[in-house]
Each structure stands twice: as C-alpha cells, then as structure tokens.
Amino acid sequence: MTTASHEFAAIILAAGKGTRMKSDLHKVLHPIAGRSMLHHLMASVDELSPAHKVVVVGAGREQLENALDGSAATCLQEPQLGTGHAVQQAQRKLEGFTGDVLVVYGDVPFVRPATMRAMLDRLHGDDAPAVVVLGFEPDDALQYGRVLTEGGDTIAKMVEYKDASEAERGCTLCNSGLMAARAEDMFALLDRVGNDNSQGEYYLPDIVNIAIADGRTCAAVTSDKPSEVAGINSRAELAEAEAQWQDFRREEAMAEGSTLRAPQTVFFSYDTQLGRDVVIEPNVVFGPGVSVADKCTIRAFSHLEGTTLHEGAEIGPYARLRPGSVLEKGAKIGNFVEMKKATLGPGAKANHLSYIGDATVGAGANIGAGTITCNYDGYFKYQTTIGERAFIGSNSALVAPVSIGADAIVGAGATVTRDVGEGELRLVRAEQSVKPGWADRFHDAMKKKKAASNKGPGA
Structure with missing residues (x-):
C-alpha cells in the first residue's frame, strides 16, 4: 500500500x-x-x-x-x-x-x-x-x-x-x-x-x-x-464487460469450492458470498446482497437478492427470495415460493407455491402448499409470526398481524384472522353439505340433454 x-x-x-x-x-x-x-x-x-x-x-x-x-x-x-x-x-x-x-x-x-x-x-x-x-x-x-x-x-x-x-x-x-x-x-x-x-x-x-x-x-x-x-462506450461493450466479469467470478466460485452445474447460466452480483460445497444448478441469478453458507443447494431457475442462507439451506427450483429473506440452518424453500423480509427457522419448510412476506417462521414449522401471509392492507405492512413445529395446512391465508403458536395446526383452506394459541387446532371453513345421489342424477340429466341436442337439425 x-x-x-x-x-x-x-x-x-x-x-x-x-x-x-x-x-x-x-x-x-x-x-x-x-x-x-x-x-x-x-x-x-x-x-x-x-x-x-x-x-x-x-x-x-x-x-x-x-x-x-x-x-x-x-x-x-x-x-x-x-x-x-x-x-x-x-x-x-x-x-x-x-x-x-x-x-x-x-x-x-x-x-x-x-x-x-x-x-x-x-x-x-x-x-x-x-x-x-x-x-x-x-x-x-x-x-x-x-x-x-x-x-x-x-x-x-x-x-x-x-x-x-x-x-x-x-x-x-x-x-x-x-x-x-x-x-x-x-x-x-x-x-x-x-x-x-x-x-x-x-x-x-x-x-x-x-x-x-x-x-x-x-x-x-x-x-x-x-x-x-478496456473502456466501455456502448451497450455492446457493456455486455462484453458483464460477460468478462461473470466469467471471472464463475471461475473464482468453482476454485473456492462451489459446484456450478452449468456455469455459463449462473449470474453473480458484485458482492455475492459463497461458502464451500455450495451446489448451484442451472439458470440461477444472484442480485446484490446475497450470502450463502456452506453446503447449501440452490436449484434451477431461482432468483436471490438481499438474502442470507445458513448452512445446509436449500431453495428452488423456481424460488424467488427478495431482500430481507433469511433461511436458518437446514431450512428449505421449494418450487414457486416467494419470500420477502422473512426468516425461516432451522429445519422449517415451505415446499410449494407459497408467499411468505414480513414473517418469522419458527424451527421445524411446515408451511403447506398455497399458503400466503396477507401482509399488506393497501396502506401498511404487518407481521406474521409462526411458532416452532407449527403446521400450516395447504391453501391457508394468514391475515397479518397474526401469531400462530408453537405446535399449533391450521387446517387446510383456513383464513386465519385471529391469533392461534400453542398446540391449538384452528379450522376456518364452511361446513360441508352432503347430498347422496345428487351427482349421479346430475350426470344422467346432462347426458340426456347432450344426446338430444346432438339429434337436432344439422346434427
């Protein structure tokens, strides 16, 4: 110096x-x-x-x-x-x-x-x-x-x-x-x-x-x-500079112990941090502010920005992690899941088709497919807290601000607007009505109607 x-x-x-x-x-x-x-x-x-x-x-x-x-x-x-x-x-x-x-x-x-x-x-x-x-x-x-x-x-x-x-x-x-x-x-x-x-x-x-x-x-x-x-004076030269930078960073990432399944399809940001034994599948994009610890897996077509992944975390494929997302040790985000300003505790999972925003999810909790945290009322954002080992059934809507206690279960299809205590079961759905034989009669009537229409003029 x-x-x-x-x-x-x-x-x-x-x-x-x-x-x-x-x-x-x-x-x-x-x-x-x-x-x-x-x-x-x-x-x-x-x-x-x-x-x-x-x-x-x-x-x-x-x-x-x-x-x-x-x-x-x-x-x-x-x-x-x-x-x-x-x-x-x-x-x-x-x-x-x-x-x-x-x-x-x-x-x-x-x-x-x-x-x-x-x-x-x-x-x-x-x-x-x-x-x-x-x-x-x-x-x-x-x-x-x-x-x-x-x-x-x-x-x-x-x-x-x-x-x-x-x-x-x-x-x-x-x-x-x-x-x-x-x-x-x-x-x-x-x-x-x-x-x-x-x-x-x-x-x-x-x-x-x-x-x-x-x-x-x-x-x-x-x-x-x-x-x-090399000076940069045009969009073409800008693209060449980007390619040059990305090629260097990919080589560096692999030299430092990360596996890139298809290196030319992975795009890093200037401040991306990777641990050892990280596996990155094809078509992954890192925006600014991403830190990935050892032994994490990032599956194909995922996009990360402003995200911290702790050891052994796994995301994707097709996951989107927006700024403020944190996955603790062994946590998992699956396909078509979006996170924003949320923390997934150790071993917690959200495997399918969910949105988790402005939320804290406890260790070992399971977020069912199609679950969303309703964090915005058009004016303000609100927090959702999900306790350890809680189970959120598929297609649930958690209307923030709301808290789900440890070991609680929220039944599938629930719209939860009030806090759920520890160990409680919360079911929020209309009572089912059963009409024996109704479907058979409906099908018979519709088949006859369709058959009659096929015999009409011009059939």
Missing part, C-alpha cells in the same frame, strides 16, 4: 456525454454485476486509501452527485475541451495538496488496485520520473496512441495513432490514458499544454512529451492484463 509519505489524490474523469450508450442514465452509472462502472472503479481506488478523490463531471452532473452521495468531491468541466482540460478542473479541489495525483477514467472500471499501486510506486523510483503512464499490449493495437520506450520502461515519445509513422505504429505498447504525477508536476505541465490540433482540445498525454523535452524522465508501467483497461 502507498505509504503515508506518498499520499495520493485520485482524479476520476467522468464528464463525457456517453452518446453511444443512447441512454438517459449517465454512462458511468450503467451497472455491471449489480454495481455501476463508477462504483467498481471507486472501490478499487478506495483499497489504496487515497487522501482525496475528485470526480470531474459534466453532462448528467446531478445523477453523478446523487450516486456519489458525498463519497468524493466533484468539479464541473464545462465546456469539455479534452482530457488535459478535464484534469485541470480538479486543481482547485486539490489546492495545497503536495502529494501524488493518479488520473483514472470512470468508464474504465476494472483497473486493479495492484496496477494503480504499481504506477504510484514507480513515480518514486530512483530516476524520479515526472510522469508515469499505464501502457498495455492488446492483441490488436488498432488506433490506440503508442508509448515508445527506450532502455526498458523509459518513455522516448508519446504519439497519437493518426500522427504516428509506420515504424511507430509498429510499436505494440499502447496508451491506456491512465497517468500518475506529483501534484506540482501534473498541474505545471498542464499549464503548458496547447490545443493546436484538429479537435482544438487539450490532451493529457501531451504532458509526457513536454516533460521529455525538458530533459526529464517519464516511465511506463505495463499492465499484464489488457482487459483491465
């Missing part, structure tokens, strides 16, 4: 309009694995404990400020005159700061903390480079700017593709755009950057060539994982 004597500030560039996304949502707020690009990047930056974080905003400023919720300072770039101009806007927010400055991009979300740390450490090498650039070597260099080096990682020249000679284009080390410099160097060099180019913009990479012209050293750190510096 960067030492206290080498404090750093992170400047995150996020002022672009992101027009290729064709979205009302700011580009860097589009989610990957349930978390925005910006927050993926911020989480990596935070691992290095920056002294300051400044996000440069432009179009969609209000969205970004709301999403950041005070976790970073913001400054406005308006008009937008290039990446160098964008970094200059952060200077006022860093007035008096004498540490290092790391420049990253909000639409490049997967830069690893170790890579950023390597850039900052290189800045304090024996040759004291004025600027450190993060380079990468893609399979196809396309039209990326090139980083021309001499004698190892020392930069001889930075050149844009359109300005490069054929020999220079043959260089495979490309510019990611990420840079680090001491604050005094960063802003002093930016003051000397001009905009004499086809776009009339101030480009951040120009600070490298200016420093080299002054006789100073500039250095390149090369990423060993080019995918970490």
Whole structure:
C-alpha cells in the first residue's frame, strides 16, 4: 500500500456525454454485476486509501452527485475541451495538496488496485520520473496512441495513432490514458499544454512529451492484463464487460469450492458470498446482497437478492427470495415460493407455491402448499409470526398481524384472522353439505340433454 509519505489524490474523469450508450442514465452509472462502472472503479481506488478523490463531471452532473452521495468531491468541466482540460478542473479541489495525483477514467472500471499501486510506486523510483503512464499490449493495437520506450520502461515519445509513422505504429505498447504525477508536476505541465490540433482540445498525454523535452524522465508501467483497461462506450461493450466479469467470478466460485452445474447460466452480483460445497444448478441469478453458507443447494431457475442462507439451506427450483429473506440452518424453500423480509427457522419448510412476506417462521414449522401471509392492507405492512413445529395446512391465508403458536395446526383452506394459541387446532371453513345421489342424477340429466341436442337439425 502507498505509504503515508506518498499520499495520493485520485482524479476520476467522468464528464463525457456517453452518446453511444443512447441512454438517459449517465454512462458511468450503467451497472455491471449489480454495481455501476463508477462504483467498481471507486472501490478499487478506495483499497489504496487515497487522501482525496475528485470526480470531474459534466453532462448528467446531478445523477453523478446523487450516486456519489458525498463519497468524493466533484468539479464541473464545462465546456469539455479534452482530457488535459478535464484534469485541470480538479486543481482547485486539490489546492495545497503536495502529494501524488493518479488520473483514472470512470468508464474504465476494472483497473486493479495492484496496477494503480504499481504506477504510484514507480513515480518514486530512483530516476524520479515526472510522469508515469499505464501502457498495455492488446492483441490488436488498432488506433490506440503508442508509448515508445527506450532502455526498458523509459518513455522516448508519446504519439497519437493518426500522427504516428509506420515504424511507430509498429510499436505494440499502447496508451491506456491512465497517468500518475506529483501534484506540482501534473498541474505545471498542464499549464503548458496547447490545443493546436484538429479537435482544438487539450490532451493529457501531451504532458509526457513536454516533460521529455525538458530533459526529464517519464516511465511506463505495463499492465499484464489488457482487459483491465478496456473502456466501455456502448451497450455492446457493456455486455462484453458483464460477460468478462461473470466469467471471472464463475471461475473464482468453482476454485473456492462451489459446484456450478452449468456455469455459463449462473449470474453473480458484485458482492455475492459463497461458502464451500455450495451446489448451484442451472439458470440461477444472484442480485446484490446475497450470502450463502456452506453446503447449501440452490436449484434451477431461482432468483436471490438481499438474502442470507445458513448452512445446509436449500431453495428452488423456481424460488424467488427478495431482500430481507433469511433461511436458518437446514431450512428449505421449494418450487414457486416467494419470500420477502422473512426468516425461516432451522429445519422449517415451505415446499410449494407459497408467499411468505414480513414473517418469522419458527424451527421445524411446515408451511403447506398455497399458503400466503396477507401482509399488506393497501396502506401498511404487518407481521406474521409462526411458532416452532407449527403446521400450516395447504391453501391457508394468514391475515397479518397474526401469531400462530408453537405446535399449533391450521387446517387446510383456513383464513386465519385471529391469533392461534400453542398446540391449538384452528379450522376456518364452511361446513360441508352432503347430498347422496345428487351427482349421479346430475350426470344422467346432462347426458340426456347432450344426446338430444346432438339429434337436432344439422346434427
């Protein structure tokens, strides 16, 4: 980790309009694995404990400020005159700061903390480079700017593709755009950057060539994982990033002891936690906030969000667990069961076609098929409490607020509106009426009527 004597500030560039996304949502707020690009990047930056974080905003400023919720300072770039101009806007927010400055991009979300740390450490090498650039070597260099080096990682020249000679284009080390410099160097060099180019913009990479012209050293750190510096500018690239992230997480989950029956059909969230010997069947989706303990089984076509599964719990297939769902040790949720803000005690079961919302279910209780907790009256939510070892018969409606005592039995088809005591049997249904022979007479009459109708005109 960067030492206290080498404090750093992170400047995150996020002022672009992101027009290729064709979205009302700011580009860097589009989610990957349930978390925005910006927050993926911020989480990596935070691992290095920056002294300051400044996000440069432009179009969609209000969205970004709301999403950041005070976790970073913001400054406005308006008009937008290039990446160098964008970094200059952060200077006022860093007035008096004498540490290092790391420049990253909000639409490049997967830069690893170790890579950023390597850039900052290189800045304090024996040759004291004025600027450190993060380079990468893609399979196809396309039209990326090139980083021309001499004698190892020392930069001889930075050149844009359109300005490069054929020999220079043959260089495979490309510019990611990420840079680090001491604050005094960063802003002093930016003051000397001009905009004499086809776009009339101030480009951040120009600070490298200016420093080299002054006789100073500039250095390149090369990423060993080019995918970490991939920018996201379109829906297609967003989908590619999601696929990349999911592939990595699936491999990680299996390496850590989970069984994925069909890995490509399982989708994790950025914060999914899995224990050992977890079995995940095909077509399972994890939303944010899910923790799964050892030896749990998640059957096919289940969806979990904001859920905690304790050891040996089992859900699905076709189960939906919404935020606030907790399954204690050995509890079971079966097919087509939905839970929300509810706790199922150790060994309790709800195996079929039920809704359990705003409820606490005791250990060993059994919830029959088709049972629902009626938790909402159109204005407020109410709690249902079901005691240990209680048995709730099929197709029952428990109208909250209501409490079912331990060892109580609720008969099938009951609509329970009052508390049921411990060990009680509660039957709430109309008395059955029996009419011997009625069905036989009905069938005979209907068969005769149908036969007569078949002999009518046009039969």
